[in-house]
Amino acid sequence: MFKWIRRLAVFVVVLILGIQCYRIHANVQHVLTYESMVKEVLAEDDIDNTTNVDLVLAMIYTETKGKTDDVMQSSESSTGVTNSITDRKESIRQGVTVLS
Incomplete structure (x- = not known):
């Protein structure tokens, strides 16, 4: 009986870990779909470095995982109002400006 409960517990833990990994x-x-847009914005500012692309993508992942229009949560730095930027490219542009 104890072995069965232990196996069930291990199965549940492995299942939860699998779901989290997925x-x-x-x-x-999803965040990697913004890579071309990030490269474009960095090229506008004459910043062409793979490290910077990875840094901006990491910031997008950390802030919103790319699931809102203000992907970098950068509207507060431009207008002082949360989520006032509704264009993803403008959010990235403002975020890169603040970052640099």
């Missing part, structure tokens, strides 16, 4: 993978793949 969610993280899906979020990373």
